[in-house]
Amino acid sequence: MDYRRMPIEAESPEQFGYDRVRSNLAESSVPDTPLRDLSVALDDLVLMYGDHRGRPGLRAAIAADGPGLGPDDVLVTPGAAAALFIIHTSLLGPDDELVVVRPNYATNLETPRAIGATVRHLDLRPEDGWAVEPDRVAELMTPKTRLVSLTVPHNPTGAVMPEPVLREIVGLVERHPSARLLVDETYREMTFGGPLPLAATLSERAIGVSSLSKADGLPGIRIGWLTTRDRPLLERFLAAKEQILITNSVVDEAIAEVAFARRPERMPAILDGIRVGLQTVRAWIGDHELFEWVEPRGGVVGFPRFRADVPVDVDRFYRILFERYGTVVGPGHWFDQSRRHFRLGYGWPTAVDLEQGLAALTAAAVEAWDAPRPKATRRRGAAVGNVMVELERQIFRDQPRVEEIVQSGSEAVGLSGDGDLVIRLPLAGPDDQGRQESADEPAGDPGPAVD
Numbered sequence: 001m002d003y004r005r006m007p008i009e010a011e012s013p014e015q016f017g018y019d020r021v022r023s024n025l026a027e028s029s030v031p032d033t034p035l036r037d038l039s040v041a042l043d044d045l046v047l048m049y050g051d052h053r054g055r056p057g058l059r060a061a062i063a064a065d066g067p068g069l070g071p072d073d074v075l076v077t078p079g080a081a082a083a084l085f086i087i088h089t090s091l092l093g094p095d096d097e098l099v100v101v102r103p104n105y106a107t108n109l110e111t112p113r114a115i116g117a118t119v120r121h122l123d124l125r126p127e128d129g130w131a132v133e134p135d136r137v138a139e140l141m142t143p144k145t146r147l148v149s150l151t152v153p154h155n156p157t158g159a160v161m162p163e164p165v166l167r168e169i170v171g172l173v174e175r176h177p178s179a180r181l182l183v184d185e186t187y188r189e190m191t192f193g194g195p196l197p198l199a200a201t202l203s204e205r206a207i208g209v210s211s212l213s214k215a216d217g218l219p220g221i222r223i224g225w226l227t228t229r230d231r232p233l234l235e236r237f238l239a240a241k242e243q244i245l246i247t248n249s250v251v252d253e254a255i256a257e258v259a260f261a262r263r264p265e266r267m268p269a270i271l272d273g274i275r276v277g278l279q280t281v282r283a284w285i286g287d288h289e290l291f292e293w294v295e296p297r298g299g300v301v302g303f304p305r306f307r308a309d310v311p312v313d314v315d316r317f318y319r320i321l322f323e324r325y326g327t328v329v330g331p332g333h334w335f336d337q338s339r340r341h342f343r344l345g346y347g348w349p350t351a352v353d354l355e356q357g358l359a360a361l362t363a364a365a366v367e368a369w370d371a372p373r374p375k376a377t378r379r380r381g382a383a384v385g386n387v388m389v390e391l392e393r394q395i396f397r398d399q400p401r402v403e404e405i406v407q408s409g410s411e412a413v414g415l416s417g418d419g420d421l422v423i424r425l426p427l428a429g430p431d432d433q434g435r436q437e438s439a440d441e442p443a444g445d446p447g448p449a450v451d
């Protein structure tokens with residue numbers, strides 16, 4: 001195996017230090033859950049090796065979601081990540097081929113590459129709404145295909161394929177002599193129009209993968225699973241799990257079983273939070289002409305990009321975004337895509353952090369404008385240089401022109417001639433005040449790269 005660290009992990013906020021980030025828009029989950037919220041009684045738990053397939057009650061709860069599935073169709077793993085690793089390494093060798101959508105959660109591309117398998121990318125395009133076309137899947141399949149790999153809802157775009165499309169791809173796989181279908185269902189609980197059927201219920205050739213990390217906000221217990229009705233195959237996956245881990249942590253599994261029991265009472269509020277976050281981002285995108293996106297249909301992330309006519313220096317954009325505004329997103333290179341795209345997570349930050357982070361994206365985009373900067377001609381009140389540049393450009397759609405900028409604490413507030421609030425932008429800390437004095441100055445040395 002040719003291992004190398006993936007940028008999405010090496011550059012993740014938890015590796016980088018959460019304390020260095022003010023607005024974290026890089027996450028792909030809802031807020032992390034404190035253990036106390038689950039009220040789990042662990043004192044009598046015996047710290048033994050658990051059931052190798054996973055705690056029976058937990059497997060039963062997972063299987064209950066899929067008509068026709070039973071606990072023996074489930075293998076519990078430490079996170080969806082381990083399930084994906086087990087599946088890829090069990091089914092692919094250097095002489096095999098895989099068809100996989102791109103962009104994708106990086107592991108779904110990286111592990112097959114590390115194995116040395118031939119990776120045939122199904123490149124999704126924003127122009128098509130990030131849709132997966134079964135005809136294009138068929139074109140990429142060859143007699144050597146062992147796995148067709150989908151992620152629904154999709155990371156990083158939030159796209160959700162219609163059920164007939166999924167069934168068509170299941171049909172393609174079933175007609176192939178040796179291919180199997182992998183569906184990464186890690187965001188399934190957060191499908192806005194209602195979830196697709198579990199892949200494992202659709203075919204014996206299909207394998208589903210999911211976890212408690214995303215919708216449930218429990219990435220710290222590292223509980224995921226795979227589901228398949230192909231029992232000999234599951235036995236092979238179990239052999240792989242035993243060689244790597246023997247079994248999961250019994251502590252994690254006990255907490256997971258309680259989390260499953262609490263899902264009906266916890267999930268409505270979680271889904272409400274996601275809806276509100278999505279509305280906030282929708283309003284922000286529609287407010288100006290810097291960014292565009294295909295609105296997500298599920299999950300907690302979207303994959304906006306700079307509009308083609310925005311002349312931004314993206315490296316400077318990401319540096320300013322972090323150095324000046326303490327804000328992080330997932331830059332396109334985490335997903336093998338142009339850095340003009342970025343993954344924006346709207347389910348993790350608080351409402352205030354999300355608003356501030358979005359305003360920071362706007363401000364950093366303007367400050368990283370890669371074209372001659374206009375002079376700030378009117379500067380009233382406590383005008384703050386680069387904010388003025390933005391307003392000079394009148395990039396905000398359907399909004400009154402800003403006539404006055406007032407600095408209020410850590411914010412710059414732009415007011416119309418009538419005194420109405422038009423824009424609110426977070427300002428950097430005291431270190432940056434000097435740099436913001438002059439509007440026509442370049443952004444200066446932005447310091448070390450952060451992405």
Ligand SMILES: Cc1ncc(COP(=O)(O)O)c(C=O)c1O
Pocket residue numbers: 028078079080081082105151155184186187210211212213219223224
């Ligand atoms: C699509 C997808 N699959 C799997 C994972 C891995 O999640 P975990 O191992 O925490 O369950 C992630 C994490 O971001 C993901 O986005």
